Amino acid sequence: MSGTTSMKYEELYATLRRRGILWPTAEIYGGAQGLYDYGPAGARLKRQLEEAWSAWFVGLSEDFHRIDPSEILPEAVVRASGHLENFTDPEVICAKCHGHFRAETVLEKFRPEGVDGLSPAQIGELLHQFPVKCPQCGSTELSVPQPFNLMFGFPFGAAGGERAYLRPETAQSSYLAFPRMWDVGRHALPLGIAVVGRAYRNEIAPRQVLFRLRAFTQAELQVFFDPETFRPPFVSVADESLPVLRVARRLAGEEAPEWRSARSLVEDGLPEFYVFFLVHQYRFFRDVLGYPKESIRLFEKSETERAFYNRIQFDFETKLESLGGYKELGAIHYRGDYDLSRHGKGSGKDLSVVLEGGRRVLPHVLEVTFGVDRNLWALADYGLSVEGDRTVWHLPPYLAPTSVGIFPLMKKEHSAEARRWTDEIQKAGFEAEFDAGGSIGKRYARMDELGVPYCVTLDRDTLAAETPERRTATLRDRDSKAQERVTLSELLNRLASSRVAPRPPTLDSFE
């Protein structure tokens, strides 16, 4: 359609607020940085998105399971995971080469007693006081990252002597669950543990609504596997083309991805299992969420950019008009055995497992992450478009917070029957919204803006039918505006099939 435009950031956010998708937490008190509440439509959309993610990733194998662990973790956990280290090991960062170094190391010549207990500001002063140089590039432009720790910590227990933390990432919960999950499962690898839930970080500068939150929802799948035997069915994905931006190409100054076959990435040296999951996540973005494939980029992180325990890391980025560039919406990290090894040491428990045949291994972890809030924003960014005088949210029907709008053409004459249809549709398990306000065109417009894929209008012909079963109404499609007559049972069938998202073959079907 001509005259179609996407929305700018402020306009997009205003639309989401106006339609009750989301708004600032504690709005009547002026809001709070980095905290947002989802309204009825937003909460439903978020739930649909989470379920779609689960169906796609957890549905990959019968040995992949979703759990619902605690959001509060005892201190021992975050100490073992390394999240607490920054408390006692503040880092300095080189502005030139972006290297990270422990403040203690950089300052040891000038301050042998160490830096324990010093504030970031005090360490910053020391950096000025002494001729401190970057150990990597020799630059003197060193700065202190702050605050030290982005975790929310608090006293735990009645005596208050212990401390606990809101989890800074959901992944830790899955690592902790591994031994129990191994016991209750069928003692085989790979074993997948998924968590969809909130994580909390006391971000220095929350920005851009859903992109840097202090409380945010992650969907993460941790795949525990035996590095010697893990062989997902790579041939089934080998011909897929992926828009990748590898490190070497980036260093040459390129920002655009190049299309590479999965096979060629393996020939480059990436493990088959890793590329298999790259394809799987890419297809989720493209086929389930419907992001335009030209806007997706699989951005490889270099050794200095990624966390040291990540052996391979690609961020899934998409180009968002509303935010003026590529934004990270997910990632895949090959973490080796770092996590189980850390928690093994921290807890004093042996977290290795004995496989069929008697071989003992400490499983490796492949982490597939997905930012639920960010992707909700991306769905709005790609889907919401202004077309002439109407605004349409082209949401995939299986993600839409409301499946169908039900209207009486004439409020007085047709409301009773429209209410009856609404009840029947809701009883069948679909989200249906009755609307008799304003003119018929206004109701269509309201539903379009909320991404409701179908509207049904009941009129005098509906009531003219001889039996209730033969009553038909106008079914109108959001994207094409095309109309057709359907009976209630035809409508229910249509809704049922519209709720089905694309599904891939499972790992098990290849066994």
Add this chain to the structure above:
RNA sequence: GCGGUUGUGGUCUAGUGGUUAGGACGGUAGCUUCCCAAGCUACCUACCCGGGUUCGAAUCCCGGCAACCGCACCA
């Protein structure tokens, strides 16, 4: 966290010390209308919060909160 800019109904906004704080869109109710934001009538909703200056503050000053832009940060 630092610097700059900003803060008026749900949304967009008019209003530079005295206004019944105006409009548009929106919402609600009624009338009308047999299919895409039509029309008519009525109604609804606002000066971010707290201090100060002043006879009088949406308007000037200070503080807070929040948003936007830039920098930094994002383990």
